[in-house]
Amino acid sequence: MIPILGADPLFRDGIDGTVVLIVIVKTIIVFTVLLVAVMFYVWFMRKVIADMQNRIGPQRAGPFGVLQTLADGIKLFFKEQSSPECADPPVFRLAPYLAIIPAFMAFAIVPIGGLVPVAGRQTYLQLADPGVGVLWLLMMSGIGLYGVMLAGWASGSKYPLLGSVRASAQLLSYEAALGLAVVGVLVHSGSLSTRTIVDQQAWTGIGSIVSQWYWLPAIGAFVIFCISAIAETNHPPFDLVEAEQELVGGFHTEYTGIRFAIFFLAEFMNVITMSAIAVTLFLGGPAGPALGFLAADSWVNVWVMPVFWFTVKLLVLLYATVWIRATLPRLRYDQLMALGWKYLIELAFLWAMISGVVVVGAREGWNRWVTVPAAVAGAGIVLAVLWACLPRRGEPVEEIR
Amino acid sequence: MWEQQVAFWVIAVAMAGAAIGVVRANNVVHAALFLIVVFAGSAAQYILLLAEFVAWVQVLIYIGAIIVLFLFGVMLTRAPMREERGKLDNSQRLASAVVALFLFGVLAVFLIDAFGGTELRFRDSMVEVGSAASVGDSIFRQFVIPFEVVSMLLLAALVGAVALARRD
Numbered sequence: 001m002i003p004i005l006g007a008d009p010l011f012r013d014g015i016d017g018t019v020v021l022i023v024i025v026k027t028i029i030v031f032t033v034l035l036v037a038v039m040f041y042v043w044f045m046r047k048v049i050a051d052m053q054n055r056i057g058p059q060r061a062g063p064f065g066v067l068q069t070l071a072d073g074i075k076l077f078f079k080e081q082s083s084p085e086c087a088d089p090p091v092f093r094l095a096p097y098l099a100i101i102p103a104f105m106a107f108a109i110v111p112i113g114g115l116v117p118v119a120g121r122q123t124y125l126q127l128a129d130p131g132v133g134v135l136w137l138l139m140m141s142g143i144g145l146y147g148v149m150l151a152g153w154a155s156g157s158k159y160p161l162l163g164s165v166r167a168s169a170q171l172l173s174y175e176a177a178l179g180l181a182v183v184g185v186l187v188h189s190g191s192l193s194t195r196t197i198v199d200q201q202a203w204t205g206i207g208s209i210v211s212q213w214y215w216l217p218a219i220g221a222f223v224i225f226c227i228s229a230i231a232e233t234n235h236p237p238f239d240l241v242e243a244e245q246e247l248v249g250g251f252h253t254e255y256t257g258i259r260f261a262i263f264f265l266a267e268f269m270n271v272i273t274m275s276a277i278a279v280t281l282f283l284g285g286p287a288g289p290a291l292g293f294l295a296a297d298s299w300v301n302v303w304v305m306p307v308f309w310f311t312v313k314l315l316v317l318l319y320a321t322v323w324i325r326a327t328l329p330r331l332r333y334d335q336l337m338a339l340g341w342k343y344l345i346e347l348a349f350l351w352a353m354i355s356g357v358v359v360v361g362a363r364e365g366w367n368r369w370v371t372v373p374a375a376v377a378g379a380g381i382v383l384a385v386l387w388a389c390l391p392r393r394g395e396p397v398e399e400i401r
Numbered sequence: 402m403w404e405q406q407v408a409f410w411v412i413a414v415a416m417a418g419a420a421i422g423v424v425r426a427n428n429v430v431h432a433a434l435f436l437i438v439v440f441a442g443s444a445a446q447y448i449l450l451l452a453e454f455v456a457w458v459q460v461l462i463y464i465g466a467i468i469v470l471f472l473f474g475v476m477l478t479r480a481p482m483r484e485e486r487g488k489l490d491n492s493q494r495l496a497s498a499v500v501a502l503f504l505f506g507v508l509a510v511f512l513i514d515a516f517g518g519t520e521l522r523f524r525d526s527m528v529e530v531g532s533a534a535s536v537g538d539s540i541f542r543q544f545v546i547p548f549e550v551v552s553m554l555l556l557a558a559l560v561g562a563v564a565l566a567r568r569d
Contacts, residue, residue, distance in 0.1 A: 091430065131532055132457045139457060142465025146437075149472055153430060161476060168473045172466070192533050 018119055030127050034107055038268045039069040041318060048319070049326045072261075079257035086156025087254065095154055096255070096262035099147025103269040106140035109133060110276040111198045111285050113306040124195060125286075125307065133192035134182050137277055138175065141232055145171045147266065148234075148241065152251035163250030166333070167241040170231065173340040174238075177228040180348030184221025185214050185281045187355045198285035208287070215282040217358075220351035222282045224344055229274040231340070234267060235321060237328040240336060275317040279310065283317075286310040346386055350379040405449055405523075412449075416442035429475050433468055440464050451523060452531040 043058065043066050050057025058065030083092055113125025130136055145168060152164020189197045201212045215222045231238040242250030252263045279285055288309025290301040331339070354375045361371035419442065422435035440463040447456035529535060540548050 088428070088430070091434070130457075131453050135457050135461060135533075139461045139465055142461060142469070145465070145469055149469065149476075150430070150434075153472070153476060165473065165476050168469060168476075172469060172473070175465075 018121065022118055022121065022123060026123075026127055030107060031104065034104065034269060034272065035265075037272055038265055039073075040066070041268055041272060042069045044318070045322045045325065048322045052323075052326045076261040077258050081257045081259060082254075084156050084254050088154040088156065091150050091154035093259075095147050095151035096259045096266075097147075098150060099144055099266040100262050100269070102140040102144040102147075103266040103273065106137050106144075106270075106273045107276065109136050109194045110273070110280055111194055112276075112310050113286050114302065116302055126195065129193055129195045131193065133194045133197070134186065134277075134281070135192060137273075138179050138182070141171070141175060141178070141270070144266070144270065145175075147263070148251050151255065151263070155251075155254035157254055159248045160251050160253045163241055163253070167234070167251055170234075170238065170240060170336060170340075173337065174228040174231040174344070177224060177340055177344035177348050178232055180345060180352060181221045181225035181228060182281065183352045184218040184224075184348070184355055187352060187359050188214055188217055194280050194285075198280060198287065201284035201287050203284070203287040203289060206289075208284075213282065213284040213287070218282065218351075218355065220347065221355070222278075224348045224351065225278060225281070228340075228344055229278060230321070230324065231336070233270040233274050235271055236325045237330050238336060239330060240333055271321055272314075272318065275314055275321065276310075278317055279313045283313045284309075288312075342390065346383070350382060353382075354379050408449055409446065412442050412445045416446075430472060433471055433475070436471075437464055437468055440468070450521075450531075451527050453528070454531055454533045454536050 046068070047057045047065070058068035061067040061071045083089065108127035109130065111124060111126040111129075115122055116125055148167040148171070149164045152160040152162075152167070155161070185197065186192060189200055191197065197214075201214060202208070204212065210216050234241045242252070252260055255263060286306030286309055288305065290296060290305050294300055354372075357371055357375035357378075358368075361368065361375075416439050419435045419438035423432045423439065426432040426435060440459065444456045444459040444464075447453075447459060
């Protein structure tokens, strides 16, 4: 066994041709499924928003307009690529790939199913289970930031540059809150590996929705994670990166054709990946009831049901993102920064403190009715001190230049 | 063992090339991009030494945050988009070569003095040492005092930055 490759039993008996083939097939499947998922997500989003706004939405290409995204993609693919005179050509060409490749790679750690037998071997329905697990997601969203930033800079034009400066400030601020929200789960799980986190949330009956899944024990982290994930993916109401009225389209103003399409793809792919990570961390991943009238080891219960439950949960979250997109107006820039730095980061820190006390208390067998109120009271004192230090509205703040 | 040796030299040569690129680039942003390659290379070297957690934290902190802040600063401070050739050159090549050679010599002497002749034999059990759990254990048990000292240093730097940026 080569432990550095992670805990997948596929690698336990050494690596031979079959194992390599299984890994390649898994990679291709994840790649394709993600692309197709983005295509359907864009269609789904346009259709749902159209319904909410009393319009019809795309309807010409294919039944119910499902092929609309494909048609748009083909059109963009054949369009001319233009590049501004002041652009920095190598970086200008590189930037879209710096956006899309991390978007693909981040999905690799998402467990979409359980342990399945393939060609006489056991493997997880998950591309990779690195020891650093969730850290991988933070890393990839950090690298994805380069795509946005360099695209705006390399365009050699004012509006894209403004867009990318906004983007880097926004993404950097919310990455901190996102990371601290993930800590809220890691304190409970005691492991960074997504596979272990999902295994701890396994289905044991209807009660496991509240007793096993981490959304309830880590409810504060869940809320903070959702808000900062929406901000991290430049999704409305946090889409200041490409605020059309202010920036003529943001960092990708100067991009045309397939390069623009790649940015577009990366953005929606990030929404899907973040939702999938939220399902993994907080909603049990592929955990769900198996079909009782079939044997526990029949192919339906081994292959289909975990993927089915994962997809159902993912669709619920994706619907929520579309709902938010259709409902909420865009924040002002100072509101965005205030929310990130003054509220989310502090609350995430306090939540991590509270969960630390609760988890250690449970492990040591302390009285829960003492530790939880004590932890909340301690967090409240810290919060009160912070609150006292914040400048009040109307109070003159010393200008910082 | 020879696979590790080959990988080490491939990565080391790429890192050295990128490091030369950092100082040779005519454009600050290009220099920062070369610096990313250097940091990614050192992360890869950590992986070769089975220090998985340290490697990914290197990527997360240095590539994901520090260079981003660097580029952010370049963009905010109206750095010129394009420099004529040689304008970023400050004609102190001799001095910098002396400093570089001196640093190389000092590091080489100390490293050989400390670890010369030590041979690393990789075993599966060593993977555990590089994991997040054992790194966390050693930071918060054995090295908790240095950790707190470094935290205080960073806090002092933060307060100092705010004090400098404040208008009196």
